[in-house]
Every structure is written in C-alpha cells, then in structure tokens.
Amino acid sequence: GEDVEQSLFLSVREGDSSVINCTYTDSSSTYLYWYKQEPGAGLQLLTYIFSNMDMKQDQRLTVLLNKKDKHLSLRIADTQTGDSAIYFCAETVNDYKLSFGAGTTVTVRA
Amino acid sequence: SQTIHQWPATLVQPVGSPLSLECTVEGTSNPNLYWYRQAAGRGLQLLFYSVGIGQISSEVPQNLSASRPQDRQFILSSKKLLLSDSGFYLCAWKASSETQYFGPGTRLLVL
Numbered sequence: 561g562e563d564v565e566q567s568l569f570l571s572v573r574e575g576d577s578s579v580i581n582c583t584y585t586d587s588s589s590t591y592l593y594w595y596k597q598e599p600g601a602g603l604q605l606l607t608y609i610f611s612n613m614d615m616k617q618d619q620r621l622t623v624l625l626n627k628k629d630k631h632l633s634l635r636i637a638d639t640q641t642g643d644s645a646i647y648f649c650a651e652t653v654n655d656y657k658l659s660f661g662a663g664t665t666v667t668v669r670a
Numbered sequence: 671s672q673t674i675h676q677w678p679a680t681l682v683q684p685v686g687s688p689l690s691l692e693c694t695v696e697g698t699s700n701p702n703l704y705w706y707r708q709a710a711g712r713g714l715q716l717l718f719y720s721v722g723i724g725q726i727s728s729e730v731p732q733n734l735s736a737s738r739p740q741d742r743q744f745i746l747s748s749k750k751l752l753l754s755d756s757g758f759y760l761c762a763w764k765a766s767s768e769t770q771y772f773g774p775g776t777r778l779l780v781l
Binding site: 591593595600601602603604605608648655656657658660661662663 | 702712714716727760762769771772773774777
C-alpha cells in the first residue's frame, strides 16, 4: 500500500525537543525520508534512513525507525525558531516514486 | 553541483486561460523528473513523472498535461485552467538510486 500518515500540527517551546511521528504501510520501502518546507519554498531534504537501520543521527536531528510497527520519527533537539516549517515524511514506492504524508506543521514559540 | 529552476515563481491567471510552467535541471544527465501539486494546507500530489525524453507517466486524470522536450526540461501545461488548478506546483528531479530534490515551486492562482 501507499499510505503515509502524520499528525498535522505540533507546537513546541524554543529550546525543547520536537518529535514528529509518521506511520507508513509499505514494508518493502527501501528508504524513508524527512523533508522540510519553509513558507513559500520548495521541499528541502533533511535526512533519510535506509530500511535496515534503526537509528540515524545528524547533528540536532535523530531519526528512529521501527520496522515492526512501520513507525518513523524525527527528533529535533534544541528546537529553534528557524525550525518552524512543515515536515514531510516519505517512503519509496518503487524506483521512481515516493509516497508523501500530508505534512506536520511545526510551530516554535518563544 | 546540481540545481533545479522553476519559472515563473508566481502566476495569476483567469479561468479558461492556458498555462505553461517550466522546470529545468542543471548539472545532471537523464534524471527522472516530476511534477507535484500542493493545494493550500495539504500534502503533495504527484501529477506526472518522466524517466526520459518524450516519456510521460500521468498519475491523476485532469486537465493538465506534461511534456519533456529535452533531457533536462519538464513542462506542465493546460489548455484551459480551472479554479481548482490553483496551488503550489513543485518540480523535482532524481538521479538513479538517489532521492528526489525539489525546485523552489510556482504559486498559481486561478481567478
């Protein structure tokens, strides 16, 4: 199946950690991605994880993958105002296509 | 390095008018190319993708069409725009075994 689900909104205080969750349905997905979209802009690839990994860390970003539950999460440590954006989870459908979630709007409050 | 361009950045068109949006990629050869639409407050909908010159796959039936006249050029067209065509149109490219990279987008408002 091709159905990626995310919660629509997340509000977090500046300096706290943000955790954005995603569930997917296709157990054969080889890669899972997180993209960031700032207002009025295109999507920027933040990070990705190969399906045989459980965790990937890149500076303030930590991706956790639970293949059994088909659950992907993105943790942003020390959230800053510049992290306010829409975050999209995506899974590979085949060699050509990705399936995207609806996006989680993260609002960072002072 | 690779770059992707889209133009125009913003477009306001009357209902029933034609449309042509252009996307070009630099710094890569034979990429897969994609057109997505993002309606206000919603996720991404894949409209078309192309794996080579003249090869177009349509994902959603609608009054839009796509063409790929050159290796690194992807065009989204319509003969007659509808109000429901308003949205943010994103082009993306992908090299083999890599992820998709997105352009800056074109905001289309149909009045």
